[in-house]
Amino acid sequence: MNDLQQYFDSIQPRYYINEIASLGFTRLFRKMAVQKVKNYRDKRVLDLMSGQGENLEFLKDHNENTKIVTLDFSSAMNMKLFSTFKKKLTINQIQDDFFKNQIPDRSMDIILCSYGTKTIEENNKKFFVDELSRIIDEKGEIMIVEFVKPKTPWRFSCVKWYIEVLVSKIFGNEFGKLFHYINKNDSLEDMREQFNHNGLFIISHKRYLDLVEILHVKRN
Template sequence: MKDIYEPEFVKKLFDQMSASYERMNYITSFGFSIRWRKQFIQKIPATDDRIKVIDLLSGLGENWNYLRKRFPNAEFYALDFSDEMIEKSKKKNVEKFNNQFIVFNQNLLESDLDSNQFDVITCAYGLKTFNEIQLEQIAKVVTRILKQGGQFSFVEVSKPEQKKLHFFYSLYIGKIIPMLGKLFLGNPHDYKMLWIYTEKFQNAKRVIEIFEKENLKVNYNSYFFGCASGISGIKK
């Protein structure tokens, strides 16, 4: 049986979804994905200071406009390891952001980013594709690359705890979205995988203990009755 958390499997999956991922993310969340992006970034206070900000698992650069507005004088970085996502985000970087983001094509679990260099770390919709051991590695990376007093915020689509809401949400994402994927993209499997990851991930509560072990002060955040959840906090 294939390991769905194996980096090459995840990389191939997102390469295949890159052309439609932003649009399908919007559809699968009933448009809430945009609202959740704004909300999770707002967990970090806005500043005009000249800080360093990195967007991890940056995908197609969907967070970048919100980051630039919240931190107008920041030096921006982004990291992802999907070649197709990177190619498309670099094009967006040139066309919409005046090449303001320095983009790294690296596996986060093996990244060689310098230690103690970032004031802010953000990451949207990437946690679910990691198992517990990998999440421990991510917590170590976050601690290593953040400056002391640096802040972070993560958000992830999650399994709602309310039974009725979970039933309709799982039906929509687990059944209807793959049908739409087949209808419009000819490939239902990739988008069914997103729900499989979400089902296994549940929510961000289990990430708290993992991050707290790494000298990080962590808060739990819930969005729209648990349809998304995340963590935010500071390096002590």
């Protein structure tokens, strides 16, 4: 078990604090991203770095033929996801490191990844995008939403103070660690370029509040 796995296992009982500390913005942009995909009916859906399954409540127009696979390396997160959705959705849960995944080629119609890419090391980003490009099927859509480092100096200073000082003081230092990952994540531009290089079509790539980016990609 690596340090990140231990961190997420330990923080799971208080993970709801992320929603509070973000003033609702994580939920807002998660919903916006997931619902850019208009129809989940009869689709094969991969919720990547799925956490507690926060994306799943926003799936639009899904049915009994919607096949959902979740992948996360945290056992605590997986257990919480199972307890929340076991009576609502049929889910195939995979507890594994994505970089060791054995998901077949072209086996998914939709891939969702919310707030998970900022922890990926720079030298692994190309492999990450290449794997998503391998897994997504024809006409399939990939949706990534992530916190990014603000470009505007005053916004950067405000975010740094808010997370490292205020959030840490109120909720604990473990929640202040978020800024470390935001600070090294300039944008999703490098992923966008790699998807483009792999022959996928960029439907949209937008930055909101100089803090969150949503990247929407499709295989033609």
